[in-house]
Amino acid sequence: MKSERQELPEGTLVIGYGNTLRRDDGVGPRVADAVAALALPGVRALACPLLTPELADPVSRAHVAIFVDAAVDAPREVQLRKLGPAGSSQVMAHTASPGTLLALARDVFGHAPEAWWLTIPVEDLGMGEELSPLAQRGFELAVQEVKKCAAQRLRR
Numbered sequence: 692m693k694s695e696r697q698e699l700p701e702g703t704l705v706i707g708y709g710n711t712l713r714r715d716d717g718v719g720p721r722v723a724d725a726v727a728a729l730a731l732p733g734v735r736a737l738a739c740p741l742l743t744p745e746l747a748d749p750v751s752r753a754h755v756a757i758f759v760d761a762a763v764d765a766p767r768e769v770q771l772r773k774l775g776p777a778g779s780s781q782v783m784a785h786t787a788s789p790g791t792l793l794a795l796a797r798d799v800f801g802h803a804p805e806a807w808w809l810t811i812p813v814e815d816l817g818m819g820e821e822l823s824p825l826a827q828r829g830f831e832l833a834v835q836e837v838k839k840c841a842a843q844r845l846r847r
Contacts, residue, residue, distance in 0.1 A: 702733030703841055704753035704804070708742055709761050715813030715826040719759040722811070722833045729834075731841045742787045750792050751800030755807070755844055758789040759833060762810035767825065769832040771840075774806040807840070809833055 707723030709716040720738035727736040737749065742758070750756050758774070776797050777790035787795065789808055797803035811829035822830060 701752050701754060702735065703731075703755045703757065703844055704749055705734060705736040705757045705759060705837055706742070706746065706750075707736065707738050707759040708740065710740055711820060712818065714815045714817050714819045714821060715823050716761050716816050717820065718761050718811045718813060718822060718826045718830050718833075721822070721830055722759045722809075722837065725830070725834050726837050729838070731838065733844065734837075734841045742789065742792055744787060744792075744795060746787075747792055747795035747799055750804065751796035751802045753804040755840070756789075756793070756804045757807045757809055757837060757840060758792075759809045759811070759837075761813040761816075761826070763813055763816065767812045769812070769829050769836060770808075770810045771836055772808045772810070774808045776803045809836060 705723055705726050707719035709719040711717030711720050723736040723738035726734060774789050774793065776793035777788065789806065793803040793806055811826060811833050813823065813826045815823040
């Protein structure tokens with residue numbers, strides 16, 4: 692059953708996800724927390740351990756969504772890639788991918804926002820809360836990238 696929305700999409704939603712107790716895996720939530728602390732106009736940030744189906748509601752309300760995550764087997768640079776909804780909104784094992792969340796937002800709430808996947812290279816997923824130097828550099832670049840995206844959105 693689709694829920695009909697009358698309101699227009701809101702600004703930018705940043706969702707940083709990962710396990711903050713597994714060192715570099717927590718870089719996504721740290722970016723979200725840093726972005727929230729900046730109080731950028733039109734930007735809302737959420738930090739969470741996993742992408743769960745409940746996030747489809749705030750995703751559906753956004754004009755732009757930026758998903759921030761650690762990337763283990765990726766180039767050693769921060770990457771920003773365009774995302775689209777997955778072919779199916781089927782969620783397995785109570786967690787979702789960014790594309791599945793976009794499909795769920797579209798199918799249940801009638802709107803999937805413009806979306807981006809911001810990945811940060813990492814190297815240490817051991818127990819602990821400190822970031823490796825690689826992840827720390829990526830964290831700083833990712834926060835700057837979100838600020839740049841938010842500024843571009845305001846200029847539109």
